[in-house]
Amino acid sequence: MARQFFLLSEEAIKATEVALGDLVADARARYAQVVDRSGYVIASHGQPSHMHPEELGAIAAGILSAMQVVVNLAESKESTIKFHSRTMGNFHFYWINPRVFMLVAFDNRTTESLVRSKAKRAAKAIHPHLAQDETQPAQLGSVQFIEDKLGELFEDL
Amino acid sequence: MPIVNYKERVISCKIVYFGPSLGGKTTTIRVIHSATPEGNRSALQTIETEGDRTLFFDHFSLDLAEVGGLGVRFQVYGVPGEPFYRVTRKMVLTGADGVIFVADSASHRLADNVASYNDLKELLGEHGYDYESIPLVMQYNKRDLEDKTSVDEFQFYINERKVPYFESIAVESKGVGEPFKAICRAVVAKLNRDLTRVGSTPQPEPVAPEAGSGSNDDSIE
Numbered sequence: 001m002a003r004q005f006f007l008l009s010e011e012a013i014k015a016t017e018v019a020l021g022d023l024v025a026d027a028r029a030r031y032a033q034v035v036d037r038s039g040y041v042i043a044s045h046g047q048p049s050h051m052h053p054e055e056l057g058a059i060a061a062g063i064l065s066a067m068q069v070v071v072n073l074a075e076s077k078e079s080t081i082k083f084h085s086r087t088m089g090n091f092h093f094y095w096i097n098p099r100v101f102m103l104v105a106f107d108n109r110t111t112e113s114l115v116r117s118k119a120k121r122a123a124k125a126i127h128p129h130l131a132q133d134e135t136q137p138a139q140l141g142s143v144q145f146i147e148d149k150l151g152e153l154f155e156d157l
Numbered sequence: 158m159p160i161v162n163y164k165e166r167v168i169s170c171k172i173v174y175f176g177p178s179l180g181g182k183t184t185t186i187r188v189i190h191s192a193t194p195e196g197n198r199s200a201l202q203t204i205e206t207e208g209d210r211t212l213f214f215d216h217f218s219l220d221l222a223e224v225g226g227l228g229v230r231f232q233v234y235g236v237p238g239e240p241f242y243r244v245t246r247k248m249v250l251t252g253a254d255g256v257i258f259v260a261d262s263a264s265h266r267l268a269d270n271v272a273s274y275n276d277l278k279e280l281l282g283e284h285g286y287d288y289e290s291i292p293l294v295m296q297y298n299k300r301d302l303e304d305k306t307s308v309d310e311f312q313f314y315i316n317e318r319k320v321p322y323f324e325s326i327a328v329e330s331k332g333v334g335e336p337f338k339a340i341c342r343a344v345v346a347k348l349n350r351d352l353t354r355v356g357s358t359p360q361p362e363p364v365a366p367e368a369g370s371g372s373n374d375d376s377i378e
Binding site for chain 1: 193
C-alpha cells in the first residue's frame with residue numbers, strides 16, 4: 001500500500017532536534033530547521049530572526065520548490081541563498097530525503113563552506129530517523145471533538 | 158499527506174483554497190483567520206503584489222488540541238488565481254489533504270471558473286492524487302451580485318463530483334464558515350478511515366454522502 005501518512009515518532013523528532021542543535025553550534029549558524037516539502041516544520045533549533053519557525057518553514061518550502069522549477073536542481077542535494085548585507089542572514093538548503101529538507105540560517109560569524117560541511121553531516125545523522133515508523137498506528141482524537149470545536153470557533157460565520 | 162507528530166501529539170493536515178483570481182480566496186482566508194481565537198492560530202502570511210493580488214500564497218495554521226488523543230493542526234493555504242501562476246499553484250497543492258474551490262459568481266467569470274476547475278483537476282493528477290477521492294467542497298462566492306451564475310449552472314459546469322456546495326459573500330463575512338467546517342470534517346473523516354487501515358484492522362468504508370446532497374441549508378439568498 002502506498003504511504004498515507006508521514007509518521008514522526010517522538011524519538012525521531014528528539015534525535016533530529018539534537019542533530020540540529022549540534023549543527024547550529026558546530027557551524028556557528030543562527031538557526032536550523034527540518035521541513036517537510038509541504039511546508040510543515042518537523043524540528044528546529046535557534047531563533048529565526050523576526051519570523052515564527054512555522055512561517056519560515058512555509059516560505060522556505062515555497063522558495064525551494066520555486067527554485068527547483070527555475071533552476072533544475074533535481075540532481076543537486078544542496079543550494080544556498082546569500083545576501084550581501086551585514087544585517088540580512090543567508091540560507092543554506094539541504095535535501096535529507098525526497099520529501100524533507102533542512103534549512104540553515106547563518107550570517108557573517110561563519111562561512112558558507114563550514115555551514116555546508118556541518119549541514120551534510122547533520123543530514124546524514126537525521127536521515128535514518130526520518131525513514132522509519134511508516135507503519136506505526138496512530139489514534140486521532142474524536143471526530144466529534146473536532147466538529148464541536150469547529151462549530152464553537154466559527155459559530156458566527 | 159497528513160503528518161503525524163508524536164512529540165507534539167498533533168496530526169497536521171493541509172487545506173488549500175483554490176479558484177480563479179479575484180474570486181474571494183484571500184478574503185475568505187482573512188475572515189476565517191480573524192474569526193479564529195489568537196491562541197488557536199498562527200499569524201497570517203500573505204505575499205502580494207502591489208495591487209494586493211496574491212503572488213505566492215496565503216497561509217496560516219489553526220490548532221485544535223485535545224487532551225488524551227492526538228490534536229489536529231490545519232495548515233490553511235490559498236493559491237494565486239491568475240492563470241500564469243500555475244507553477245506556484247502546483248507547488249502550494251503539494252501534500253494537500255483537502256481543497257475548497259472558491260468560485261466567482263459573476264456571470265462573466267463562468268469560463269474562468271471552469272478553466273480554474275480544470276486546472277485543479279490537472280494539477281491534482283500531476284501530483285498523483287485520485288481526483289475522485291480527495292476531500293473537496295465548493296464555495297460559490299459573491300452571491301450578492303445581481304448578474305450571477307446560478308447554482309444549477311455551477312453544479313453542472315464545475316461540480317461534476319457533486320460534492321457539498323455552499324453560497325457565500327466573503328466581503329461581508331457571510332457563508333465562509335460552513336465550507337471550511339465541511340472540508341475539515343471531510344479531511345478528518347478520511348484521516349480516521351486511513352488511520353484505522355494503518356492500525357492494521359481493515360474497516361468497511363463508511364457510507365458516502367448521497368450524490369447531490371450539497372448543502373445550501375444556510376442559503377444566504
